[in-house]
Amino acid sequence: MADNCNSCPSNGTCSAEKKETCMIENNPLNNVKHIIGVMSGKGGVGKSTVSAVLAYELLRNGFKVGLMDADITGPSIPRLVKLQDKRITSSSEKGMLPITAPGGLKVMSTNFLVENEDSPVLWRGPIIGNLVKQFWTDVIWGDLDYLIVDMPPGTADVAITAMQSMPMSGIVMVTIPQDMVSMIVSKAVNMANKMNVPVLGVIENMSYIKCPNCSETIDMFEYNDDNFIAPDVDILCKLPMCKELINFAQKGILGIGDDILSEFNKVIAAITKL
Numbered sequence: 001m002a003d004n005c006n007s008c009p010s011n012g013t014c015s016a017e018k019k020e021t022c023m024i025e026n027n028p029l030n031n032v033k034h035i036i037g038v039m040s041g042k043g044g045v046g047k048s049t050v051s052a053v054l055a056y057e058l059l060r061n062g063f064k065v066g067l068m069d070a071d072i073t074g075p076s077i078p079r080l081v082k083l084q085d086k087r088i089t090s091s092s093e094k095g096m097l098p099i100t101a102p103g104g105l106k107v108m109s110t111n112f113l114v115e116n117e118d119s120p121v122l123w124r125g126p127i128i129g130n131l132v133k134q135f136w137t138d139v140i141w142g143d144l145d146y147l148i149v150d151m152p153p154g155t156a157d158v159a160i161t162a163m164q165s166m167p168m169s170g171i172v173m174v175t176i177p178q179d180m181v182s183m184i185v186s187k188a189v190n191m192a193n194k195m196n197v198p199v200l201g202v203i204e205n206m207s208y209i210k211c212p213n214c215s216e217t218i219d220m221f222e223y224n225d226d227n228f229i230a231p232d233v234d235i236l237c238k239l240p241m242c243k244e245l246i247n248f249a250q251k252g253i254l255g256i257g258d259d260i261l262s263e264f265n266k267v268i269a270a271i272t273k274l
């Protein structure tokens with residue numbers, strides 16, 4: 001049975017049978033209402049960028065938000081939220097405090113634990129999986145409305161461990177509209193379905209570019225709409241390929257125009273319905 005059901009985001013919604021078989025450990029110091037995974041079967045499609053913007057936009061909407069960088073071997077969140085120089089230097093037996101970014105966003109990443117930002121993480125799969133688990137059990141997130149998890153890439157063991165060790169309310173998939181990528185993201189959708197984590201929908205990133213002169217939109221990829229991901233998965237929003245998202249690490253959320261933020265708010269609408 002799960003440890004500390006009282007501090008589990010799923011508390012009150014699990015069946016008695018599920019509670020009996022649940023292996024999730026929760027930290028009694030945490031009161032997190034919803035955990036949202038941001039996932040993609042394929043690398044480089046914008047998962048970390050989307051996670052960071054989503055976290056900041058939720059914050060701007062007045063929520064208490066945490067951002068967990070569960071991409072252990074390729075942690076890009078600290079740079080995206082300008083915390084690359086921060087390190088966690090102390091912890092107690094109760095756990096580790098995340099680093100708080102300006103605005104109140106609580107962040108945890110492997111890069112806060114290694115000596116230098118460019119130190120490689122040469123750990124094997126089980127150790128990496130364990131660290132992801134510890135980012136939930138041993139980090140004192142405190143009171144949060146939403147914990148956004150930048151998921152480990154792919155659909156292999158670390159991603160499975162992440163889904164098994166955190167009571168996720170839902171997964172948002174990030175993809176680019178290209179048949180080959182969509183096929184791989186479909187695997188991630190199927191994986192989430194098998195693990196009983198609801199897929200809230202898909203963010204189609206780098207979908208188009210907008211001409212700065214005439215505002216014409218130009219689709220970036222040729223793809224067959226009928227084959228897109230899975231018939232029962234909604235496309236939550238379409239994001240352009242644009243400088244504003246490339247420059248997020250430098251300019252932050254205030255550098256992103258209202259048209260793009262309104263797309264992110266469609267995702268937030270799906271998340272806040274939970």
Ligand SMILES: Nc1ncnc2c1ncn2[C@@H]1O[C@H](COP(=O)(O)OP(=O)(O)OP(=O)(O)O)[C@@H](O)[C@H]1O
Binds near residue numbers: 048074
């Ligand atoms: N909509 C966008 N327009 C332009 N560039 C983008 C957009 N989204 C992401 N990028 C850029 O694409 C690159 C990859 O983005 P990001 O690191 O967020 O992807 P990822 O899926 O998390 O990658 P990884 O698999 O390496 O963790 C980055 O350089 C980022 O700035």
